[in-house]
Amino acid sequence: MNNLESDADLDDRFIIQESLNLFEWPAICAQVAQFASTPMGTIIALDGNLTVGSTQAQSEELLDQTAAAFALSKPLYFSGIENLQGIVGDALSGNVCGIKDLSCIRSTLLGVQKVYDQLCCPSPESSNENILALQALISDCDLCSDLVEEIEHCVDSTLETVLDRASPALASARLSRKENVKALDSLLKETAVWVVQQGGMDSVVITRRRARSCIAVRSSHKNLLPGGITLDVSNTGTTSFMEPEPALKLNNEEMRLAGVEKAEELAVLEMLTRKFVDKAEVIMDLMGRITMIDLACAKASHAKWLGSVRPFFHDSDESDLLDDSFMVDIEGIRHPLLLGSTSKLPVSDRIGVLQSTSMSRPHVTSSNMKENSRTASTLKPPVPVDIKVKAKVKVVTITGPNTGGKTATLKTLGVAILMAKAGLFLPAVGQPKVPWFDHVLADVGDEQSLERSLSTFSGHIRRLRRILEICTSRSLVLLDEVGGGTDPTEGAALATAILRHLSLKVRLCIATTHSAELKDLKAKDTRFENASVEFDIKTLRPTYKVLWGVAGQSNALDIAESLGFDKAVLIRARELLVKMKPSQLGVRTVELLVPLVKQRDDLVERARVAFDVLRNAKELHNELSAAAVNLPKRENASKRMLAQVVEDEIVKCKLEIEQAVETFQENFETDNALSIRDVHAEIVSIVEKYTSEKGQSTALDFLPPAVSTPKGIAQEAESLTVGELVLVRRLSKTPVTVVEIPERSEYVTVQLGSLNMQVKLNEVIKIRSAGSVSGSKSTEQVTNKTRPNRQTRNQEDGAGTSDLDKFQVAVQTSKNTLDLRGMRVEEAMRELNMTLSTKSPGSVLFVVHGVGTGAVKEASLQTLRKHPYVARFEEESRTNDGCTIVYIK
DSSP states (O other): HHHHHHHHHHHHHHHHHHHHHHTTHHHHHHHHTTTTTSSHHHHHHHHHOOOOOSSHHHHHHHHHHHHHHHHHOOOOOTOHHHHHHHHHHHHHHTTOOOOHHHHHHHHHHHHHHHHHHHEEEEETTTTTTTGGGHHHTTTTTOHHHHHHHHHHHEEEETTTTOOOOOOOOOOOOHHHHHHHHHHHHHHHHEEEHHHTTTTTTTSSOOOEEEEEEEEEEEEGGGSSSSOOOEEOOOOSEEEEEOOOTTTTHHHHHHHHHHHHHHHHHHHHHHHHHHHHHHHHHHHHHHHHHHHHHHHHHHHHHHHHHHTOBEEEOOOOOOOOOTTEEEEEEEEEOOOOOHHHHSSOOOOGGHHHHHHHTTOOOSSHHHHHHHHHHHHHHHHHHOOEEEEEEETTTOOEEEETTTSSSSHHHHHHHHHHHHHHHTTBBOOOEEEEEEEEOOEEEEEEEOSSSSOTTTTTHHHHHHHHHHHHOOOOOOOOESSSSSSOOSSSSHHHHHHHHHHHHHHHOOOOOOEOOOOOHTTTHHHTTTEEEEEEEEEEEEEEOOOOOEETTTOOOOOHHHHHHHHTHHHHHHHHHHHHOOOOOOOSSHHHHHHHHHHHHHHHHHHHHHHHHHHHHHHHHHHHHHHHHHHHHHHHHHHHHHHHHHHHHHHHHHHHHHHHHHHHHHHHHHHSSSSSOOOHHHHHHHHHHHHHHIIIIIIIIIIIGOGGGSSSSOOOOHHHHHHHOTTTEEEEEGGGGEEEEEEOTTOOOOOOEEEEETEEEEEEEEGGEOOOOTOOOOOOEEEEESSSOOOTTTTTTSOOOOOOGGGTTOOOOOOOSEEEEEEOOOOHHHHHHHHHHHHHHHHHOOEEEEEOOOTTTTTTHHHHHHHHHHOEEEEEEEEEEEEEEEEEEEOOO
């Protein structure tokens, strides 16, 4: 009985493994292997042994690990990690670990420590909640740091030697050996020199023979070394290698001490091996966890390469699903092998991943990567397929022409389920949802597959028998051309019976067929559903799209005609087809249903888009609502913050003014006493510093230069008329007459006596008429001051009417003109500072600096900006860049 059970279990494993091979699962694993970073992960993936979850919880855990690796902001580095399985096996069998083995153990454990630091040490990366699944794999592990420290203390991995500090006995033996070797070398050197002096040799030759130190001497002069031992003779016999009698004892001591040193080194290695064996179980568990992390990162890189998304398993049982919901809902999926063959391997993104394992993975080389890239550029990407199976459906029959994509659809679904169970993302769109199947069993094959022993009808039947024996209520069964390979009538009857049986036994069965009888099962049983691969009648080519809910037709005669088949034979075939099915109801039904299904799919897609738009609108509305609720609080907080800033600035200003006054009072009667004018200027500068930097910044200061548009200038000019009397700030209260108003300009021409001059619009103050409202000011500015252009350099933007009382008339004379032309910069600045210090308050100074190289002009402007006696300054006019008008405080 036990033998029978064992044979049955072996048979079950065989059919499961055979189904994996039919889905080309090893090739999928090989794709992932290209992204693995450790030798262990590479070997597992290359052997096609990626873990496929045996329970839904295990599969979801694998998916969580892949999602965590996908969420990493930068890749993990596994440098230095090697496969320790062979070393562990040797150590457990009683062999002593050599220095190279111990160095490999040390570098591997240090590499594991680096992975741990990347995942678990405090950092912005480790605080990411999305990587908890990876952190859980290694967070509570014993990293064997004590073993690493012990190896580093005893072994030098670079020099591959045991260190003296590893053992006191070893250090003592090496010290004694060193002293003995020194004495031996000294003795041999003295003896060899004496032999040369006696003519026994042309030069000093000290060498080793039979592991003993000796000197070379002519065979004819051996008598020079009485009592010496001949260890060797040259090929010609003319030279003998002799050990002098005094060196016998030292050589014997050297051999004894060498043996002691070797024994002590072996003792150290045995001690380290015992400690390694004690940690062997912990280390192998640690290697297993590191391999899981590596494979999770490889799966994440594979997903990024193919543009894949995470699949989700149904949380509820089949009975909890609604009738109109989908048991399998996958949109736009492409077979990873077909998609991978058209995708260029992202070598540049994987340099860090490949560095540590490039030597151990000959299958990943730059040459075959370039070849893959060249091949990918010549292939077209596969057509995405939608796989949608309703909740209550048990069996789906897919019909349609050959080469239409039926088998490819079966394989794509089977691979998708296996990938989801193994924690791999699917090359699809949206959020794929599938049930968790305990087994994915298949009888799938086509002409393009490798030759298999079960390609006949009897072989298919044997495979179907084993599938029926091991399938359960949670299994997925995929059958290609069920009932084919035999008499059509008997094959249809057998296929019908098989599918009816599977509808009662499995979670889902999908079968491809050309049998018309299987298409009619849907009408008799709600557990059955039809699907078909689309075929373009106009081009006579398949579109490789699957139409769910519609039975298809084979279009065999149309395909034969497109391939140039004999027309007479086709005409006869169509006549026979009419006789066999005179009503052609099936074909007509399909022709009517295809456009309806397309229309339905279009409406479903539009509804999905509308749902997404509505969802986004609701999310935006919720965000705005939350912001509106908190707006008064934020506004009050901003006001309090601004009030606090203003209060702080006022306090600072008062303190600086008080300090200036105290300084003046302390030095009032001394030789260094400041004048009232100096103190006043300092106080004014303090006040201006706070008012200009803190108190006068408005929204206009942050507008772009485009705010001062010609339209705004035109509005200012339109408010003036030729012949009108106005005031100009620089001319104090002397009225002038407007004589010219150019269009689209910020300047206006005015007349003062016989003098015509151009002034800016923002300097013009319009005089009110006598009929103005009582109590109003006598003057007002024409319009709000426009933003100054790049030529304006006012230190204070536009004073009010009180400025007319502060400054003299800004008319240039010889007395109020300072000519700096022809001077060096230093000389010009001295003259400017001296002149400014002698000017009385309210006076006006015309500084003629010229243009030239611009050095004197720029230095003058810098001085004027910082000088405490300067109230403001500006260019004389837009036609004279070489003169600046300065207003003295």
